[in-house]
Amino acid sequence: MTGTAPGAADLDAIWAALENEHVYVHPSMKGEVTAPQLAEAKANIARSEAPVYVVVYPLHPDDEFTGEPSDLVATLHDHRPEPGIYLATDVRWDRNKLDGASWDVRTEDRDPVYQASFAAEIEEPDDLGAQVVAATEMIADGTTQERYDKAWAVYEKTLEKRETSTGSQQPSSYADDDGAGGALPWVVGAVLLATALALAWRAFRKERGDAASDRKAFTLPASVVERVRDAHDSALIARADRELLALGELIDETELAGDTAAWQTALDHYDAAKRVRGESRQPDVLDVVGALVLVERGGAALAAAAAGKPYEPARPCYLNPLHGTAAGSTPLATERGKVVVPLCAQCRRDLKAKRRPDILDVVRGGKPVHYFDSGVEPWASTGYGALDPDLVTQLHRTRR
Helix, strand or coil: CCCCCCCCCCHHHHHHHHHHHCEEECHHHHHHCCHHHHHHHHHHHHCCCCCEEEEECCCCCCCCCCCCHHHHHHHHHHHCCCCEEEEEEECHHHCCEEEEEEECCCCCCCCHHHHHHHHHHHHCCCCHHHHHHHHHHHHHHCCHHHHHHHHHHHHHHHHHHHHHHHCCCCCCCCECCCCCECHHHHHHHHHHHHHHHHHHHHHHHHHHCHHHHHHCCCCCCHHHHHHHHHHHHHHHHHHHHHHHHHHHHHHHHCCCCCCHHHHHHHHHHHHHHHHHHCCCCCCCHHHHHHHHHHHHHHHHHHHHHHCCCCCCCCCECCCCHHHCECCEEEEEEECCEEEEEEECHHHHHHHHCCCCCCCCEEEECCEEEEHHHCCCCCHHHHCCCCCCCCHHHHHHHHCC
16 A cells, blocks of 8 residues: 655645545545545534544655655644644555644543544554544544543453463563553553643633633642653553554564565664663653654664665654654754754744744653753664664664
8 A cells, every 4th residue: 555655745735625624535545435434524523623634645655744644734734724633544554544633722632633543543453434434433522532441451452362372572561460451550540630630720720710820820739740740651651562562563474575674674673672662661761762763763664675675764853753753954052052953843833933842851850851961872862863863773882
């Protein structure tokens, strides 16, 4: 399904469809979503409180979005900054799934795009059209959290069955020492805590009045902030374990062919990600992010190998590698002078609008620190590959 990269996207044509029906289907993708599925998805979107946009597009690693759904929707939003939940199809490596981003919308769910896309993929793994229907349905019904939790439980059972049948010793945070599920309670706790905080904040505003609450900042107790941070870190650990396992499965299923150098690069990144993730149930969050970046690169290298092409690592957003591939380079003023770094589209927009971008921060000595000022290598000096693309070599040099 990866095929060849399409020509430059006609953003105006895409937006014309989104403006009228909130759904755009590229001509080459019409066979992926049936007419009844399309009608059902549009009906779901029509009754959703939050604006929802769906883009069914043949992303490809060599296209202008580097195959990233998040880059596609960020470009669309940059072209016409309409608030809403944006979902885009990801068909790279012949794996049907959804991804995207949201702007200026408030929902009860912690991350409606991630939760809806994950649940839809688990419920309908082989049918992209059915995933579009499922995702739009749960967003419209307000059942995203409920279906995400059920999907996560199904996913954990699948992992347990696979590890039992293969005798895999791959490190995972999905089970406690006694065999009970370990990651799910952390994730559910994070979501419940976030919901509770949202409810408390609304109650606070109602009690004090919007104007009064706007004038006086509301400060969360340090204990609550710590719990939120721990829950967020645990969710990242669970995500890293899940994506690491998925890459291992993909490597096992792929026959050695195509570009052998790219194939070896995929294996090197997979091994490096396993090493960084390690055995600890609560590793340094910067290492967890590093594992996610290495897994992403390993998957891209595997796709290049299968296509018979050399692998060229994409540079992530320097300010926060979790934002994905950079959309261009931007000069930043620092204490040491001006530097030019690759940034994602959202960070570039934030800087242009004089807003503080979402920088990856960690706590060191009880104080928040930008990751690039943390001294944790090889991430700080390489920008997770944004400044020095050879992460594997740098990892070997700094982690002997």
